[in-house]
Amino acid sequence: MISQLSWKIGGQQGEGVESTDRIFSTALNRLGYYLYGYRHFSSRIKGGHTNNKIRISTKPIRAISDDLDILVAFDQETIDLNSHELRTGGVIVADAKFNPTVPEGIDARLFAVPITSIAEDLGTSLMKNMVASGASWALLGLPIDVFNKAVEEEFGRKGAAVVQKNVEAVAQGAKFVLEQAGGPLSEFQLEPADGKQKLFMIGNDAIALGAVAAGCRFMPAYPITPASEIMEYLIKQLPKLGGTVIQTEDEIAAVTMAIGAAYGGARSMTASAGPGLSLMMEAIGLAGMTETPVVIVNTMRGGPSTGLPTKQEQSDLNAMINGTHGEIPKVVLMPSTLEECFYDTLEAFNIADEFQVPVILLTDLQLSLGKQSSEPLDFHRIQIKRGNVVTEAAEREAGKLFPRYQFAADGVSPRIFPGQKNGIHHVTGVEHDEEGRPSESPVNRKKMMDKRLHKLSNLKVTNPIHAKSPHESPDLLIVGMGSTGGTIEEARVRLEAEGVTSNHVMVRQLHPFPVEEFKAQADKARKIVVIENNATGQLAQQIKLNVGCGDKLVSVLKYDGNPFLPAEIHKECKGLIVHGNV
Structure with a gap:
């Protein structure tokens, strides 16, 4: 028996590759295996080669495997593009419809299964993904009832008849390939998993969950790959907690709405990718100048311009550090694991509030969209730190406003939310005095710059x-x-x-x-x-x-x-x- 295995499915985008991977990996997760997945997809709605690769292990893993054990192919292009990854003696499960062939020099065993034909005989070619799943699951010799349960969870909302049809598709795919192979392949039998419950999600889900736990209740955002899942998760969850998500007309509106909500006292965030962050830079400077806390997630992808919107890259670092004009204090954090995506999001909100600065949480496409196993999160670690917030402002003499930008020894001025008694002050993006009134005084300018830039001298990040x-x-x-x-x-x-x-x-x-x-x-x-x-x-x-x-x-x-x-x-x-x- 083996302790780990790598499985990949590929075809044209829009023909069921994603749902096949989802059900297959969900069933493996139910058995207690550790999983690490990576999705290769085209930047279009339908068409273009796509593949999902899953690494399955009895021990924690956090990387894509170098090689491949089983390749499930819906077309010849999948075999041509991916078969070089197959280890010697690897397996290809392919749809017999396209008369699959193994490229010269590839030592792999081919199982041509009438995937489309079986699906059509059951009523619709759309079920070919279930036929393919059943075939590859059967070769591993894993319990079919666990897989059928995952199928039921996927299609249950469509009714019992649809569930039964898909279960039958799985069974027929399994039956055909087992007859061809003479039973499950002994060289691909996985050692039993520990059976323990594990989280299985993408980094974007962990960030969104972290935002909820941190008390974020407002997210304005504009959809963009690979950040959109953060917004999609929060669209479902925030209304249950009295919060809301707004799809804005562009990224400029998104970040300025987030800043406005933060000024009003709400914990808010937005999320985008490189092109969106380019549009946000002036507003990030506004957050720095007005000392308004805000959290901004940048999920890096291939650039510049539209670049490679669905591919991995880490090329936004310099822009995130130096992108704004002028000089402001800001913090850039970058998690490296699923768990850190959750905990670092919590910390990002606390840092933003405590130091009254914009915090950029930086990820990359592989971490944002790669689906992987995680041990249960420790919710006892959640702490909410709002920083120097004034809840009762003192009476002041006539003409005096609240000293929102007061020169403080640690650089962090008192913050008060709008509507509170005696809390009136000016807020402006131009240089200002302690009460927020515009000021071009050289003396004031230097003191304000020094105050803002001094804030982060006391910054202590958990495990920098x-x-x-x-x-x-x-x-x-x-x-x-x-x-x-x-x-x-x-x-x-x-x-x-x-x-x-x-x-x-x-x-x-x-x-x-x-x-x-x-x-x-x-x-x-x-x-x-x-x-x-x-x-x-x-x-x-x-x-x-x-x-x-x-x-x-x-x-x-x-x-x-x-x-x-x-x-x-x-x-x-x-x-x-x-x-x-x-």
Whole structure:
């Protein structure tokens, strides 16, 4: 028996690939397996090749697998594009309708199943995804009743007759392939899972859930890949809690509405991707100048312009740190796991309130849309910190307003919500005095700038870096951000098995950069390898700018739209050793 397996399904977008993957992975999750999924899809509604890859394991996993055990193909293009991933002796389950062939040089066993024909005989070709699912599930020898339960959950709202038809489709797909194969394939029998309940969701869901837990009750947003699921989740949940979601006409309206709601005292957020964040930059400056807390999620994708809207990239870092004109205090956080998506969203709201600044929560497409297992979240960790909020303002002499922008020793002025007695003050995007009145005084200007920029000197983020450092003097320190964390760790373990000592750091607080924490790890290593999905080494630039270490930094970059694989990072790091660069 084996402890892990990789399964992929592919076809044309819109012909059931997504629902097949959803039901297949849901059933595996019910059995208690750990899962990590990645979806490759085209930037169109229908048509164009799409595939979903799931890694199944009896132990926690946080990376896409290098190879593939089973490929389910609805067309020849799926086989041509993906069969190179199949390990020797891998399996292809394909629709007999297109007369599938295995490309030359690929050592794989082909099962041509009349997927479409079986579905049509049952009433509609739409059920071919269930036929394909039944066939591949049967080869694994897993209990069919668990799969049928997932089918019932998927189609139950359509009535018992529809559920029964789909269950029959599963059964016929399984029956045909088992007759062809002579029973389940022994080499693909998974060890039993632990059976424990696990969450199974995408990073966007975890962010949205974190926002709910943080007390966010207003989200204005404009749909954009790969951020839309955050809005879709909150559309369903916030009305139950007295909140609301508004689909705005554009991203400028979204962020300014979020700022307005935050000024009014509501915890609010918006979410977008690179093009949307470009439009938001002036308003983010407004939040900085008016010292209004707001949380903004940027789910990075391939750029510039429309770029690769459905592909992986990490190229917005410099823009998020330096994008606004002028100088404002802001915080940029980047989670690297599903759990961190939840907890970091909570922390983002607290930081925004406590320091009265915009906080950008940065993710990438792989983390935002990749579906994966998670241990149950600890809701006892939830804390709501509103910061320096005044609930009872003192009486003032005639003509005096509330000192909303008072020069405070820690840079954080008292904040009061509109409508409170004695709380009237001006709010403006131009430079202003302590009461918010416009002021161009050079003395006032310097004091206000110093006050705002001084705020973050007291910032303490939970785990600004995540370090796995078993060695005091490692050959390599491998550094990453976002979704690369699990991939780097898997590569690091392989290096260790080959005698290459390495530590691993994920930078989670990207701005202000955690200099001391990072330097403590960097000083130990002979070489620092920075892994990032962009063409210019933006994380490496930030390390050089803030910490130094330029003489021992090596950038490993990938910007073709695909995530890193463990084997790629292992190869690059091993090459440094082999070629004597360490």
